[in-house]
Amino acid sequence: MSSHSQSIFSPRYFALSIGIILSVMAVGFEGLSVTTIAPSIAGDLNGLNLFGWIFSTYLLAQIIGTLVVGRIIDRRGPAVPFTLALLLFIVGLVAAATAGDMYTMIASRAMQGLGAGAMMTCVYTAISLSYPDELRAKILGAFGTAYVLPSMLGPFVAGLIADQWSWRFVFWGILPILLISALLSLSAFTKLKSQPTQGGNGSAATWMALLLTIGTGILLVGLGKLPTIIGLVIVLVGGVLMVYPLRKLLPEGTLAFRRGMPAILATRGLFFAAYTSTQNFLVLALIEVKGITPSQAGLIVASAALSWCVIAYLQGRWDSADQGRGRLTRIILGVFLLAIGITIVFWVPVVTVTVAVIGQIIAGIGIGLAHPISGVVAFSQTGEAGVGKTSANLQFADSFTPGVVIGIGGSILVVCQAGGMSLQSGLIVTMGFHLLLIVLSLIASTRIAPVTEQIRTGLQSLGLKNK
Structure with missing residues (x-):
């Protein structure tokens, strides 16, 4: 069979x-x-x-x-x-x-x-x-x-x-x-059984992971102390300690959206973080600004989960039908729909229950399109020798980036309120931050396809290197 x-x-x-x-x-x-x-x-x-x-x-x-x-x-x-x-x-x-x-x-x-x-x-x-x-x-x-x-x-x-x-x-x-x-x-x-990799320095990777953990911990502590000067200093120290191990642990060029695997991980980390953080702050907006009960807010957010489940199920059928030829298109379309969903709930003061549900359903369709297939594409570009590292990178994108983005979103809200802005104005700024991440994810998603000989020849004719 x-x-x-x-x-x-x-x-x-x-x-x-x-x-x-x-x-x-x-x-x-x-x-x-x-x-x-x-x-x-x-x-x-x-x-x-x-x-x-x-x-x-x-x-x-x-x-x-x-x-x-x-x-x-x-x-x-x-x-x-x-x-x-x-x-x-x-x-x-x-x-x-x-x-x-x-x-x-x-x-x-x-x-x-x-x-x-x-x-x-x-x-x-x-x-x-x-x-x-x-x-x-x-x-x-x-x-x-x-x-x-x-x-x-x-x-x-x-x-x-x-x-x-x-x-x-x-x-x-x-x-x-x-x-x-x-x-x-x-x-x-x-x-x-996975094929053993050659030349990997497991000890160095472990130390880099520990350094990243320390840097992330310092960053989270600093975010909790903003907008004080000491908080800003701690955030800067944590950020510096984070960036160095990130560059070592992730595929080269991930932070620059380099074509291929780096762009896949950048796309996934950005859209998943924006989606997860938006869910958290939308609940806060619905309860504190719109006066909706927690149970009602939970049902609104659940509408995104429901549309995600439906599209994730259909995704497998579509992939079989086109034999994987439409994967990149579905990822880009998914990220674009996420941008629309977040845009709909961006302007908190005019968000009604109906508007919030529509935005959540569209965002759920977007994440249902982009999330599973980004993993499929990542594995399709990985040989057996590197499957463990790719698996770790995918899980890292799903856990680390959302955690940091939620922390940053919380600090944005605190800083806005410390500056005299209302809660709803602070939430608008926070949602704007999420929308920026989605735009960056959309840009990265256009670079997911690996460099083919045709693309490489075109870049060389323009005097450009593969990036």
């Missing part, structure tokens, strides 16, 4: 597909649930002064887990890293569920971040090594759906569990999902 007529749920792929989907759902549900229960955690553990570190610690640890495990996969394959990542995430969940003080909770979040970053990198690797190119759009579409569904149910379910029993049961409840995922997928992971 050809891969065109196969399904990701056919007998050959069934266990791995279900295992991957459950892994992604567990990580997504845990991450989004903590947003709802974090105030209760901080209150019960007498740690309101450390509230922000519940999230920051997870992000910083995820950077290390994501980047370091990608190099390990390229040397030894994904089976052992995936097993260790599962165990680390499980230990982190148990530690969180039994935490008696805030420091234990923060340490547990660090373990969860390390485990989640490593797990998702291993999952991307498994997708690249296990599925033929024709099925990757379908499994990545299911991957996206599995991550989006918790955004529709996770916060509500977590709040209900915390209200009826305790926030501790949220962490306990994720364990069975992970254990089922392990039973289904571990045997498939043990069969996966």
Whole structure:
């Protein structure tokens, strides 16, 4: 049977597909649930002064887990890293569920971040090594759906569990999902082998990942202290410490949108960060400026998740129909629709419920088009020898960039209000920042296609180098 007529749920792929989907759902549900229960955690553990570190610690640890495990996969394959990542995430969940003080909770979040970053990198690797190119759009579409569904149910379910029993049961409840995922997928992971890379310096990459984590941590601390002078100094120091390891860890030319893989990662990181941050600040705008209840705001945001799920599912069918020829067009169209969706909610004062829903549906269609296929295109440009690194880069774009952009967006809002602007004016400026990121992503998306001989000849005739 050809891969065109196969399904990701056919007998050959069934266990791995279900295992991957459950892994992604567990990580997504845990991450989004903590947003709802974090105030209760901080209150019960007498740690309101450390509230922000519940999230920051997870992000910083995820950077290390994501980047370091990608190099390990390229040397030894994904089976052992995936097993260790599962165990680390499980230990982190148990530690969180039994935490008696805030420091234990923060340490547990660090373990969860390390485990989640490593797990998702291993999952991307498994997708690249296990599925033929024709099925990757379908499994990545299911991957996206599995991550989006918790955004529709996770916060509500977590709040209900915390209200009826305790926030501790949220962490306990994720364990069975992970254990089922392990039973289904571990045997498939043990069969996966990646081609060893030559000349890679794993120790140097680890130190770069640690330096990036330190720089990001300093940046986040500084953002929280803006608009003070000391805050500005700390932000500048953190930014400098971030840029150097970023240039070393990501493919050369990523920050300059160089054609091919660098442009793919730049496009994905920018549009995903803009989308994620817009969701956060739109909820704030709807509740604080428009007077909508949290549950209503949640339903409006869920409309984007719903359209994302539908388009992500259809994406696989379209990719099979045109045999991948329309991938680049769909990415560019997706980013363009994201720009339209963000533009619709840009002018906060005139945003009504109807306008917000329309904007969210369009943004969901955009992310549903661009997100899965950008991963497919990345893997299509990667040989087996570099699949671990590409997997790490994709996961990095999905986690690091949104975390930093949300922090920057928050600081923009604080600075605007410190300057005497109203909340709604500050939110307009913040939305404008997101729109700028989408425009940059759109520019990068036009450079995703790798340099062909025809393009190279044209550049040389103009006296230009390949960039």
